[in-house]
Amino acid sequence: MENKFEEQKKLATIIKGIHQSLRETSDDIGDEKAWENHLKDREKLNLYANSMRTLSESHWKEKIKSKEDRIEWIIESCNEYFTQTIIEEHRNKEMKILEKLKLEGYEIKIDEQNLLKIGEKLKVVDVGSSGNFFKKNDRFEILPLDIAPASDEVLYCDFLSVSISNKLSKDAKMIHSIPTNYFDVVIFCLLLEYLPSSNMRIKCCENAYEILKTEGILCLITPDSNFQHTNAQQIKNWKWTLANIGFKRIKLEKLMNLTCMIFRKSLSKEITKRWVDLKKEPKMEFKMDIPQDRKKKTQEHVQTDVRNYKFDIDIMNELPFE
Numbered sequence: 001m002e003n004k005f006e007e008q009k010k011l012a013t014i015i016k017g018i019h020q021s022l023r024e025t026s027d028d029i030g031d032e033k034a035w036e037n038h039l040k041d042r043e044k045l046n047l048y049a050n051s052m053r054t055l056s057e058s059h060w061k062e063k064i065k066s067k068e069d070r071i072e073w074i075i076e077s078c079n080e081y082f083t084q085t086i087i088e089e090h091r092n093k094e095m096k097i098l099e100k101l102k103l104e105g106y107e108i109k110i111d112e113q114n115l116l117k118i119g120e121k122l123k124v125v126d127v128g129s130s131g132n133f134f135k136k137n138d139r140f141e142i143l144p145l146d147i148a149p150a151s152d153e154v155l156y157c158d159f160l161s162v163s164i165s166n167k168l169s170k171d172a173k174m175i176h177s178i179p180t181n182y183f184d185v186v187i188f189c190l191l192l193e194y195l196p197s198s199n200m201r202i203k204c205c206e207n208a209y210e211i212l213k214t215e216g217i218l219c220l221i222t223p224d225s226n227f228q229h230t231n232a233q234q235i236k237n238w239k240w241t242l243a244n245i246g247f248k249r250i251k252l253e254k255l256m257n258l259t260c261m262i263f264r265k266s267l268s269k270e271i272t273k274r275w276v277d278l279k280k281e282p283k284m285e286f287k288m289d290i291p292q293d294r295k296k297k298t299q300e301h302v303q304t305d306v307r308n309y310k311f312d313i314d315i316m317n318e319l320p321f322e
Contacts, residue, residue: 011051018048019194023292026196034196039158045148052190053131053150070189071133073260074219077251078185079139081217081262082118090250091115091215094267101270108268114181115267116215122184125211127159127204128191140185145175160195160203164210178211186212189221193290201288202241209245209265218247218263222290224254231291233283235259240284243272 026034039045080086098108121141126134129144132153145157156174163169163177170176186208192201208218220238224231238261239249246269251262266272 008055011055014047014051015055018044019292022194023196031197031200035160035200039147042148046150049130049146049148049150070221070255070258070260073253073255074187074189074221075134075137075140077219077260077262078122078124078217081250081264082122082184084118087116087118087215090264091267094248094271097271097274098268101274106270108270110267114214116184116213123182124185124187125178125183126187126189127157127208128189128194129154129187134187143175143183159207160200162207164207180210181213183211184213184216185219186216187219189219190223192220192288193223193292198287198289198293201290202245202286205242205247205288206245209247212265214265214267216265217250218242218265220261220263222259222261223257224259231259234289234291235261237284238288240276240279240281241286241288243276243279244286245269246272248272248275 022034022038025037028034029037095110098110101108120139122139123143124134124140125143125145126132127145129146130148130150132142132144132151134140134142134144135153144151144154145159146154147156147158149156155170157178162175164180165177166179167177168175168179168182188204188208192204195201195204205218212218222235235252242249242263246266247263248266248271249261250264251260253260
């Protein structure tokens with residue numbers, strides 16, 4: 001058991017080390033160049049993907065209760081939201097806000113043809129999918145994407161730079177373009193912490209907004225191994241920043257080591273911008289920072305050599321992000 005625990009710590013160290021290295025390189029040479037170099041380092045990308053997949057498949061399914069499992073939480077939240085009653089409840093609230101905006105002089109027209117229609121299947125894109133963990137869900141028509149696919153079912157895609165156009169273009173291994181207003185659900189599960197800067201995280205969320213249907217949802221899960229409310233200011237600022245983009249947060253729940261959120265693409269950006277103006281606080285900025293952004297560089301570099309570590313771990317105590 002002790003040996004497995006040591007293996008667990010090594011895998012967690014790999015993941016933390018790759019995150020740290022990417023952030024430090026970004027500080028030295030800039031976000032775009034650091035990310036470009038990172039995408040070229042296939043050995044490190046595969047090391048990261050295999051580490052995450054091993055930890056996820058071997059630990060989370062075995063050790064975490066179903067109600068605390070991130071995959072089950074997303075599925076349950078989607079099933080909860082995509083019912084006619086719930087959709088209409090949110091829609092009616094936003095329609096009332098639109099009426100107030102019209103009285104204030106705004107000219108906003110909503111095309112009823114663009115209102116969400118619930119089908120038997122939900123078009124879902126899972127960004128940073130690695131091992132395609134939602135493949136067994138019958139309701140999801142899943143498109144799993146990753147910069148280092150750990151499964152043949154997952155397509156290569158750099159979501160930061162992917163072309164967003166009027167059609168879905170792909171081959172057997174990669175995505176070439178993603179259509180606007182196409183998906184019911186976009187999933188960012190432990191994705192944004194991978195990115196080395198606030199600007200990149202915001203860019204990902206802006207792309208999610210573009211490819212979501214009106215009234216579609218962004219499922220956003222972020223690590224939080226601290227006590228409840230410790231990262232409250234960060235989560236509050238994320239809510240405000242995403243409202244600037246056009247998202248309204250409709251669900252927030254704290255699970256073990258995770259903060260889980262659902263954001264709805266509102267009928268109009270003017271709806272969320274109204275909230276932004278009403279709720280602006282002195283400390284709020286258009287940023288998506290994480291605690292690691294505030295950590296100073298360290299002279300200690302974490303070992304991430306693929307040759308030194310094995311992938312036969314079957315337990316893990318907590319999420320490997322600090």
